Amino acid sequence: MMKKYLTYIGLLLTIVACQDPYEVKEPVFNVVTEKSVYAVGERIRFSIEGSPDMINFYSGSFENDYAFHDKDRVYDIVPKLSFRAAKFAGNNEDCAELLYSTDFDGNYAYENVRSANWINISDRFNIPPIVGTAASFTDAGIADISDLAATGKPIYFAWYCKTNAESSRTRFQVADFNVTGEVLGNSELSGVLYSQAQLSFRWALNEAAGMQASDLPSITNTLIYWNGIFNNTTGPLKEGYAVSGSVTLSDQMNLGLDKPQVIKSIQNENMTEYFYTFNKPGEYEVAFVGYNVNFNGRKETVKKIKLTIQ
Structure with a gap:
């Protein structure tokens, strides 16, 4: 019985030893709003759950649209x-x-x-x-x-x-x-x-x-x-x-690539909300891009919300 126990402990230690303590994990987070239709000039609260190392924000407006984050505007x-x-x-x-x-x-x-x-x-x-x-x-x-x-x-x-x-x-x-x-x-x-x-x-x-x-x-x-x-x-x-x-x-x-707004950097504490106001009516796809990053690389998760601004 003792032999089996020691074997189990040895396997567990081997598995732990093989895990990279600096492995970059995919961010787990979510973003929600209270509703999907807002008025021009209305302050919108985005509730953020989870805490990626960094968060970039795309409003979906011209020059700040995630659809053009890796595709030039031509x-x-x-x-x-x-x-x-x-x-x-x-x-x-x-x-x-x-x-x-x-x-x-x-x-x-x-x-x-x-x-x-x-x-x-x-x-x-x-x-x-x-x-x-x-x-x-x-x-x-x-x-x-x-x-x-x-x-x-x-x-x-x-x-x-x-x-x-x-x-x-x-x-x-x-x-x-x-x-x-x-x-x-x-x-x-x-x-x-x-x-x-x-x-x-x-x-x-x-x-x-x-x-x-x-x-x-x-x-x-x-x-x-x-x-x-x-x-x-x-x-x-x-x-x-x-x-x-x-x-x-x-x-x-x-016109090149659209640039994000960096709303959370790796030095910041946990971020639970973000506010934004649209000054023009239209249909917008808002994107929050969460990153986990270290010297081994980075991984990202994208959360999108479609909003109507009247």
């Missing part, structure tokens, strides 16, 4: 261009034109820029006339530029600006020059593909414009500014090209 788009502009002072009404090129090679030296094949697209926009003696910006409109794309080639934009010989210079400024992607069927999802700051415009000036003692054309993250000395009545033609960085046009926009 939308069909129409690329469009918009900007605001101001033209003031002087008498050079034709001082600015918007161009694009598919054969510019990225060398911003003036002669090289000038020799590229630039196509004028100014007529797609409402570039303002001369107004007053100080900058007064107006929207130039928004234009479809999908036809500018060339297979396998980037495109470049350029503002060609000039002060005519024997004239008084006209100042010209551009702000909010943005290439956007308009999502087909849902304009609310449209977004900026290239901002003016990202386009990194650079001036390429002829000698007459570049040698001015003051009031040189300039560029900041927010402004393209054609300037110059006011009195050019005895001077030669001054011209320059404000050339962008390369732009790749596509018929799709990838």
Whole structure:
């Protein structure tokens, strides 16, 4: 009898010894709500049973939807261009034109820029006339530029600006020059593909414009500014090209993966409730993702709740 008992104890010790004390176990938890229909702005209480090491929360809203936690948001788009502009002072009404090129090679030296094949697209926009003696910006409109794309080639934009010989210079400024992607069927999802700051415009000036003692054309993250000395009545033609960085046009926009809200970290105590408020009506699938994790890895359990927000 004693021999059998010792054998049993030995087997039990062997089993315990073979178990990994650091084994990652699948989280056991649950999440419930009091009801399934709530009003916009109503505070929703999610009751949490169990205690995973970590909990991530997805509301089911745009950019916080578990359905896109491992799948990129890709939308069909129409690329469009918009900007605001101001033209003031002087008498050079034709001082600015918007161009694009598919054969510019990225060398911003003036002669090289000038020799590229630039196509004028100014007529797609409402570039303002001369107004007053100080900058007064107006929207130039928004234009479809999908036809500018060339297979396998980037495109470049350029503002060609000039002060005519024997004239008084006209100042010209551009702000909010943005290439956007308009999502087909849902304009609310449209977004900026290239901002003016990202386009990194650079001036390429002829000698007459570049040698001015003051009031040189300039560029900041927010402004393209054609300037110059006011009195050019005895001077030669001054011209320059404000050339962008390369732009790749596509018929799709990838917004990447949706990100969760981390509502419980491994350092936190047991979490028994979480509150959330929706600000738009609709059908939502809320997801709580519980994780147990250590140096051996991690395991997760997903709890989903469908809610109607009215």
